[in-house]
Amino acid sequence: MTGVPILTAAQMRQAEQAAFRAGTDEYALMEIAGRAAAEIIWRAGHRRDTLVLCGPGNNGGDGFVIARLLKERGVPVRVAALCDSRTASAQRARAGWDGPVEDMMIAAPAVQLVDALFGTGLSRGLEDAVAARLCWLAEDAALTFAVDLPSGVETDSGALLSAVPHFGLCIALGAYKPAHLLHPAAGLVDRLVLADLGIELPSHVHRLGPAELTAPGADSHKYTRGLVAVIGGAMPGASLLASIAAARSGAGSVRRYAHDLPSAGPHAIVHRQFDDIDEVTGLVSDERVGALLVGPGLGLDAKAAALLDVALSSAHPLVLDADALTLLARKDRPLPPDSILTPHEGEFHRLFGVLPGSKIDRARSAARSSGAVVIYKGPDSVIAAPDGRVAVASGMSSWLSTAGTGDVLAGLVAGRLAVTSDPLRAACEAVWLHGDAARRCGAAFVADDLLDALPAAIAARL
Numbered sequence: 001m002t003g004v005p006i007l008t009a010a011q012m013r014q015a016e017q018a019a020f021r022a023g024t025d026e027y028a029l030m031e032i033a034g035r036a037a038a039e040i041i042w043r044a045g046h047r048r049d050t051l052v053l054c055g056p057g058n059n060g061g062d063g064f065v066i067a068r069l070l071k072e073r074g075v076p077v078r079v080a081a082l083c084d085s086r087t088a089s090a091q092r093a094r095a096g097w098d099g100p101v102e103d104m105m106i107a108a109p110a111v112q113l114v115d116a117l118f119g120t121g122l123s124r125g126l127e128d129a130v131a132a133r134l135c136w137l138a139e140d141a142a143l144t145f146a147v148d149l150p151s152g153v154e155t156d157s158g159a160l161l162s163a164v165p166h167f168g169l170c171i172a173l174g175a176y177k178p179a180h181l182l183h184p185a186a187g188l189v190d191r192l193v194l195a196d197l198g199i200e201l202p203s204h205v206h207r208l209g210p211a212e213l214t215a216p217g218a219d220s221h222k223y224t225r226g227l228v229a230v231i232g233g234a235m236p237g238a239s240l241l242a243s244i245a246a247a248r249s250g251a252g253s254v255r256r257y258a259h260d261l262p263s264a265g266p267h268a269i270v271h272r273q274f275d276d277i278d279e280v281t282g283l284v285s286d287e288r289v290g291a292l293l294v295g296p297g298l299g300l301d302a303k304a305a306a307l308l309d310v311a312l313s314s315a316h317p318l319v320l321d322a323d324a325l326t327l328l329a330r331k332d333r334p335l336p337p338d339s340i341l342t343p344h345e346g347e348f349h350r351l352f353g354v355l356p357g358s359k360i361d362r363a364r365s366a367a368r369s370s371g372a373v374v375i376y377k378g379p380d381s382v383i384a385a386p387d388g389r390v391a392v393a394s395g396m397s398s399w400l401s402t403a404g405t406g407d408v409l410a411g412l413v414a415g416r417l418a419v420t421s422d423p424l425r426a427a428c429e430a431v432w433l434h435g436d437a438a439r440r441c442g443a444a445f446v447a448d449d450l451l452d453a454l455p456a457a458i459a460a461r462l
């Protein structure tokens with residue numbers, strides 16, 4: 001899996017401790033972090049009046065380092081603290097600041113605001129007056145920077161523990177933390193930049209990286225490139241969107257089994273009409289099927305439930321989406337190996353109930369219990385495999401929140417599954433390509449437009 005690691009606060013502390021045991025000096029690491037952040041602020045910011053807010057811990061220590069380095073470069077900097085510095089490194093960083101330290105609660109606003117109040121050590125929400133002061137100072141600033149994390153967000157879940165202002169740029173120190181990618185916290189930051197501190201960061205959780213695709217080999221044919229079967233239902237448009245997405249995913253051939261026949265193309269999709277359930281059982285029995293998609297437009301009646309049973313009885317890797325997930329929640333049947341579930345928030349709750357922890361934790365528990373790769377969709381989509389590996393996709397176009405885009409994703413997932421035979425890889429590739437197609441479509445697009453953008457999204461990753 002490609003992508004930058006995402007670490008929880010505890011894992012970050014472990015990585016930090018391992019670096020100290022290996023000989024890294026504690027204060028030297030703060031200097032590295034502060035220098036990296038100051039460099040980013042210097043490049044992104046102005047040589048204008050700057051206020052750095054420093055908290056009691058090492059996040060505040062970073063702030064003192066940043067203030068010193070920006071001042072050395074000629075930026076007019078003021079520092080305001082919430083209270084005394086409590087860690088040895090933060091005290092040393094504070095001693096290195098040769099200017100006055102104002103009281104944060106009465107400090108005047110500035111054109112640039114640097115929030116170094118709290119980072120991964122935040123244990124509760126900020127006091128109301130402190131949070132309100134932070135929001136007021138941020139509103140008054142033209143440029144706002146959060147050091148490591150916006151103060152007030154819970155590192156591991158992205159929840160807001162108190163009022164948190166909007167930031168233009170957040171500088172993630174050393175690694176991404178869940179709050180950088182999970183909403184609501186992720187929605188409060190316009191731009192996220194990672195400052196590499198050179199620390200070893202073992203993690204099974206990564207930010208979703210660009211898909212790495214290969215073109216078909218010279219000897220490929222339509223079956224070696226992957227055969228996708230799609231079962232249609234009550235609403236034909238949804239399974240048509242999904243079928244076209246599968247056909248444009250790089251798969252070699254797509255068959256759609258439904259009661260209806262479409263009036264228009266693409267004619268490359270093979271449509272087979274059926275009247276009764278037994279016919280479908282025969283149709284899906286082809287051993288060459290690499291992925292069987294059920295759910296888009298399926299419906300929730302007895303006929304739909306019977307179609308889902310046909311799919312569950314097959315040995316094909318399944319992609320279950322939309323209505324199939326709602327129906328699955330009422331059943332207690334195992335999934336064929338290498339299957340993928342694509343629930344949004346409501347479907348996830350229906351399937352797995354209320355699970356504890358962050359969206360990452362919940363997705364991972366769901367993947368473990370179902371034995372399937374789970375794409376837990378939303379503005380922050382979390383892709384989890386039963387073995388514990390997770391990829392988090394963020395920064396997707398908010399224009400994707402329109403009818404039919406889920407059907408397109410489901411078709412893409414099935415297509416990539418048929419191509420790769422690797423459910424986690426397929427899910428990651430599909431989510432990436434879906435997001436990239438949306439970026440290419442710009443604004444106010446409809447789901448059909450994504451289909452046209454898919455070949456270019458794929459070409460860009462070869």
Ligand SMILES: NC(=O)C1=CN([C@@H]2O[C@H](COP(=O)(O)OP(=O)(O)OC[C@H]3O[C@@H](n4cnc5c(N)ncnc54)[C@H](OP(=O)(O)O)[C@@H]3O)[C@@H](O)[C@H]2O)[C@@H](O)CC1
Nearest residue numbers: 016030033057058059118119120121122123124125126148
């Ligand atoms: N890991 C790394 O590799 C590196 C980490 N680095 C930096 O260290 C940061 C983590 O530092 P940190 O652990 O000192 O925590 P930090 O966020 O500064 O605050 C903790 C202090 O705040 C207090 N406190 C908590 N909540 C509160 C509240 N609501 N209201 C009031 N007080 C509250 C809490 O005390 P408590 O009351 O909870 O006992 C404690 O005193 C990290 O984000 C990064 O910037 C880099 O320097 C180098 C590389």
Ligand SMILES: [K+]
Nearest residue numbers: 115118147149
């Ligand atoms: K901060």
